Structure formats: C-alpha cells, structure tokens
Amino acid sequence: MAIRERLSGNEAVAYAIRQINPDVMPAFPITPSTEIPQYVANYIANGKIDTEFIPVESEHSAMSAAIGASAAGARAVTATSSCGMALMWEELYVAASDRLPVVLALVNRALSGPININADHSDSMGARDSGWIQIYAESNQEAYDNFLQAYPIAEHASVRLPVMICQDGFITSHGVENIQLLEDDKVREFVGEYMPAHYLLHEKEPMAVGPYAVSAYYMETKRAQREAMKNARQVILETAARFESLTGRKYGFFEEYRMEDADYVIVLIGSAAGTCKAAIDEIRSATGQKVGLLKIRVFRPFPEEELANALRDKKAIAVLDRSEMFAATGGPLGAEVRAALYSAGSRAEVVNYFYGLGGRDITVDDFKEVYAKLERLARTHERTDMYTYIGLRER
Amino acid sequence: MAENRIHEKSPWQDITEGNQIYEPATSRQFCTGEWRTCTPVYLAERCRQCLLCVPVCPDSSIPVQEGKRQAFDYDHCKGCGICAKVCPFGAIEMKEGK
Numbered sequence: 198m199a200i201r202e203r204l205s206g207n208e209a210v211a212y213a214i215r216q217i218n219p220d221v222m223p224a225f226p227i228t229p230s231t232e233i234p235q236y237v238a239n240y241i242a243n244g245k246i247d248t249e250f251i252p253v254e255s256e257h258s259a260m261s262a263a264i265g266a267s268a269a270g271a272r273a274v275t276a277t278s279s280c281g282m283a284l285m286w287e288e289l290y291v292a293a294s295d296r297l298p299v300v301l302a303l304v305n306r307a308l309s310g311p312i313n314i315n316a317d318h319s320d321s322m323g324a325r326d327s328g329w330i331q332i333y334a335e336s337n338q339e340a341y342d343n344f345l346q347a348y349p350i351a352e353h354a355s356v357r358l359p360v361m362i363c364q365d366g367f368i369t370s371h372g373v374e375n376i377q378l379l380e381d382d383k384v385r386e387f388v389g390e391y392m393p394a395h396y397l398l399h400e401k402e403p404m405a406v407g408p409y410a411v412s413a414y415y416m417e418t419k420r421a422q423r424e425a426m427k428n429a430r431q432v433i434l435e436t437a438a439r440f441e442s443l444t445g446r447k448y449g450f451f452e453e454y455r456m457e458d459a460d461y462v463i464v465l466i467g468s469a470a471g472t473c474k475a476a477i478d479e480i481r482s483a484t485g486q487k488v489g490l491l492k493i494r495v496f497r498p499f500p501e502e503e504l505a506n507a508l509r510d511k512k513a514i515a516v517l518d519r520s521e522m523f524a525a526t527g528g529p530l531g532a533e534v535r536a537a538l539y540s541a542g543s544r545a546e547v548v549n550y551f552y553g554l555g556g557r558d559i560t561v562d563d564f565k566e567v568y569a570k571l572e573r574l575a576r577t578h579e580r581t582d583m584y585t586y587i588g589l590r591e592r
Numbered sequence: 593m594a595e596n597r598i599h600e601k602s603p604w605q606d607i608t609e610g611n612q613i614y615e616p617a618t619s620r621q622f623c624t625g626e627w628r629t630c631t632p633v634y635l636a637e638r639c640r641q642c643l644l645c646v647p648v649c650p651d652s653s654i655p656v657q658e659g660k661r662q663a664f665d666y667d668h669c670k671g672c673g674i675c676a677k678v679c680p681f682g683a684i685e686m687k688e689g690k
Contacts, residue, residue: 296610357609395612403616410611417604418611424604 199444200378206334206369209341209376210276210302210362211236215246216384217348219300220271220391223251223262227281228314229366230304234276248274256281260288260299267297268406270396272348275299278366279306282320286327292359293328294422295407298351298391299359301329302344305467305519306366307555315556316366318466319520321496322529328422330360330429331497335452335470337374340364342446343494345379348388349436355428365468367556379444387443426498433495450500452492453507455481459489461571462508464534465517466493469552469559476564488568499533505541508534512575513546515567517587519553527551527584546574552587563587620668624651628671630686632664638683645675645684 204212211233214222224234240246249266253259256277263273277285282303292299308319321331330350334340344362351360364370379387395404410418430450437448454474456462463473470492480488491507493500508514516535518528526532531549538545550567552559567587573579598606608614643661646654653669655662676684 294610296612395609395614402614405613405618406610408611408613413600414598414607414611417602417607420604421607421609 200380202376202378203373204337204341204376204378205232205371205373206337206340206364207232207304207371208236209337209378210344210364211240212378213341213344213384214248214274214302215240216379216381217272217274217345217388218246218385219248219274221249221251221263221266221273222275223253223259223266223273224275225253225256225259225277225281227256227278229306229370230276230278230281230302232370233302233304256284257288260285260292260301263299264288264292264295264297267292267299268295268396269398270393272352272391273297273299274302276302276304278304279308279314279320282324283308286324289324289327289329289359291407294418296357296422296425297359298348298357300344300347300351301359301361303361303363304366304370305363313555314366316368316468317519317554317556318363319554321361321363322520322522324361325497325529328358328426329497330356330358330426330433330495332360332362332433332495333466333493334362334364334369335468335492337364337369337372338376338446339494340369341376341378342440342444342448345384345387346433346436346440346448348391349439350429350432352391352393353428353432354394356425356432358422358425358429363467368468377444383443387439429498430500433498448494450493450495450503451507452490452494454490454492456489456491456507458487460487460512461568461575462489462491462511462514463517463564463567464491464493464508464514464530465519466496466530467519469517469519472559472561473564476561476568479561480565480568486568486572493530496530499537501533501537501540504534505537505543508538508545509541509543511545513548513571514538515548515550515571517550517552517567519551521551521554531584546571546578548574548582549584550587551585551589557588559587623667625653625665625667625669628666628669628690630671630673630688631666631690632669632671632673632676633685633687634664635683635685638681640681640683642680644678644680648674648678650674
C-alpha cells in the first residue's frame with residue numbers, strides 16, 4: 198500500500214534520497230534548492246541513512262566531488278539551482294563525457310542577471326548541451342517519481358550518463374501537495390544496488406578516468422557519448438514501464454492531455470501544465486473547442502520522432518518557452534519542436550511564446566488567450582508575431 | 593591488454609566508455625619530453641649526489657638508483673629548469689632547445 202503524505206517538492210526529493218541512501222552527497226546551499234541538502238543532512242544526523250555528506254565550499258566543488266565519488270565507484274547525488282548550476286558548468290560536461298551516473302536534483306530558478314530567485318528554466322536550458330539527461334516535473338509527485346527513476350536510467354550499462362531531475366523553483370519545490378510515497382523496501386528493490394563494471398577503488402583493476410583526448414580521439418568519444426544518449430531513450434521507457442507496474446503511475450517522454458481529437462495544442466515543460474490543463478477543461482466544457490496539451494517530461498534525449506508524430510497533424514501549435522536563448526527569435530523548446538515538425542513534413546502552424554521568466558505568473562486566462570490565438574492562426578494563417586510573450590507589459 | 597588498445601584509427605564503437613584506460617601507469621608511454629624547449633644538462637663531475645634535484649622535479653624525470661641520481665629521463669622532462677635552480681653545485685645547466 199502506498200503511503201499518503203503531504204510534502205513540498207524539496208521534501209519529496211529529500212525523502213527519495215533517504216530511501217535510496219546514496220553513498221556520497223556533496224552540496225552547497227542555494228535558493229530554492231537549499232532544503233534538499235538540509236533535509237538530507239538531518240536524515241544523516243538522525244542516523245536514518247549513512248550517506249557521506251560533504252559540505253563543500255562551492256557548487257564547482259560540489260560537482261567535482263560528485264564526479265570523484267562516482268569515478269571511485271560510489272553512488273553520488275547533489276542538488277542545486279540557477280547560478281549554483283552555472284558554477285558547476287565545467288564539471289557538468291566532465292561528468293557526462295566521463296560517463297559518470299551522477300544524479301542532480303535541480304530546482305529550476307532564473308539565472309542572473311538581473312538577480313532573481315524565482316522559477317524559470319534558464320539554468321537547465323543553458324545546460325541542455327552538456328550531455329546530461331534532463332527530466333522535468335509538473336508536480337511534487339512527478340518530482341518524487343522522476344527522482345526514483347533517475348539512478349536506474351543513469352546507471353544502466355547501455356547509458357552510463359548523469360541525470361538531472363528538474364522541478365520548478367518555489368512552485369513545486371516549496372508548494373505542499375498531496376503525494377503518494379513508496380515504501381522504503383520497494384524503493385530499494387526498484388533502484389537496486391550500484392554495481393559499476395569499472396571503478397577507481399577496484400583494487401584488482403588499476404584504471405584512469407577522464408584522460409586527455411587529442412583530436413584523433415575527441416570526435417569518436419563524442420559520437421560514443423551520443424550513442425549512450427540514444428540508448429537512454431529505450432532505458433527511460435523501460436524504467437517508466439517498471440515504475441508503472443510498481444505504482445500504477447504512467448510516464449513517458451511526454452504527457453498528452455486531451456490530445457486525441459485536439460486541433461489546437463500547447464507544448465510546454467513543467468509546473469505550468471497544471472494551469473494549462475485547467476484552462477483546457479474549462480474551454481472544452483464551455484465551447485467544445487478541441488484544445489490539448491503536450492507536456493514534455495524528457496527534454497534530453499529529445500524525443501523528436503515521438504513528438505512529431507503526436508503533433509504533426511494538429512492545426513496550430515503554441516510552444517511555450519520558460520527561458521530566453523537570445524537568438525533574437527524564439528526559445529530553445531520552440532526551436533527544437535519546430536525542427537522536429539519540419540523533419541516530419543508537418544504543415545501545422547507554430548507560434549513560440551515566452552512566459553514565466555523570472556517567476557512571472559501565468560494564469561488560466563492567459564492559456565485561454567493562447568488557444569484563442571491558435572484558433573485564429575489556423576483559420577487565417579496570418580503569420581505575424583511568431584515569437585511573442587505571455588504576461589509582458591507593453592506600450 | 594596492449595593488443596586490445598585503441599589507437600588513432602579505431603572506429604568510435606571501439607572507444608572505451610569515457611576514454612577510460614584499464615591498466616596502470618600508461619602515462620609513461622606518453623613522451624611529454626617532446627614539448628621541451630630548454631634541456632637540462634647533467635654535469636656529473638660537479639655533482640655531490642645531494643639529491644636536492646630529485647624531489648623538486650614535477651615530472652619525476654630524475655631517476656635514482658642505490659642512492660645516486662642517474663641521467664635525466666628525457667622522454668618525460670619538460671625542461672622547466674627547477675632542478676638547475678635548486679642545484680647548489682652548478683651540476684645542472686640549461687641549454688636552449690631539445
């Protein structure tokens with residue numbers, strides 16, 4: 198029987214860490230993820246787990262220590278947000294290219310500047326090319342469930358890549374929701390023991406991790422890394438299937454909400470999906486207009502083919518980005534969804550919005566307006582304002 | 593091990609995960625001495641075998657046998673000149689080039 202609780206997203210992730218009892222957690226506090234290492238430190242101090250907590254002097258050191266621990270053969274975890282992850286920048290790439298299955302609990306927060314502590318995706322979207330698997334949550338439940346699936350994906354022999362489990366700062370990290378938790382023994386059985394084939398502390402096999410790769414090797418190394426990311430697709434789905442048989446909760450690359458007959462679709466990542474679903478229900482019961490949502494859960498690897506299949510025959514699509522990329526066009530999700538649709542030969546109208554930057558609120562009415570615009574776009578095909586904003590003050 | 597080694601013609605499928613190397617001390621095979629632009633010259637007749645030069649060498653390129661320093665390991669000496677600086681007897685001189 199599942200355990201019914203009420204937890205914040207940070208509490209839920211810390212609870213999952215307690216249940217997994219990883220070997221090493223180096224961490225440095227930063228809003229809004231501070232509570233995760235704080236709660237884990239409590240679990241350790243109270244003798245609930247025997248994780249080695251390293252109170253490092255910066256996030257650069259946190260990720261470095263996680264890499265060292267992982268290379269040594271330990272299961273490593275850390276948590277951060279925003280500029281904390283920016284300070285891990287160099288190490289993010291090292292963890293991925295060294296093929297170390299570190300797990301990072303990322304609580305998404307806007308990058309400076311201007312300095313801001315609220316939710317957007319500029320931190321993780323900035324790291325989208327670092328070689329990490331990225332899995333995003335709409336709710337506290339999803340943050341917990343995704344975290345439990347992180348190690349089985351990261352440590353799988355055909356993957357061996359680091360995973361970041363992302364949730365929206367404050368919105369889910371500090372918002373308390375009803376949640377269903379698994380029993381400790383079930384979690385331990387699901388996640389399993391970490392048994393790396395090679396590790397630095399193996400006394401019978403001296404080895405080197407992360408050697409210099411001259412130009413004769415670098416490109417082949419990156420190609421092999423890409424293969425691991427491609428393999429992750431299958432492993433993510435298999436892990437989700439195993440999780441579903443344990444909990445009844447179904448996960449995939451993305452969630453489709455009222456998409457079967459939908460003509461007008463919003464694509465987004467994260468907690469705003471809840472508000473969007475409320476708008477969809479209201480619109481459908483008020484006008485019958487066929488509106489739907491595709492909520493991305495896995496952004497890396499990018500589920501290009503599956504996404505295109507789900508979207509190609511829709512009339513109009515709005516892709517909502519919660520981070521800038523200053524191409525002076527649209528955002529990262531917009532660009533990748535458009536590319537996927539183009540490759541699939543889709544003729545759907547696509548418009549790209551920025552929303553929620555630095556924690557700007559997005560409401561049910563905002564979503565209704567987007568759907569109304571999509572309906573107009575599909576009818577008139579007037580191609581203006583293809584990159585625009587929700588909730589921006591303008592003259 | 594040696595026959596299984598990846599090399600500059602290896603296809604990407606053969607590259608080890610993260611370029612990991614599953615044997616010890618392979619850095620010996622990497623002749624970093626090629627980077628040298630200055631070379632220390634050992635003047636044995638001036639040397640009193642105080643061995644001050646040995647621990648300061650960043651590349652462990654001054655081998656010692658039976659308490660006596662031997663000729664430089666030029667495969668790995670990068671020519672930094674620290675040994676010449678610490679030698680109290682002028683038994684190491686730096687010359688230009690390899």
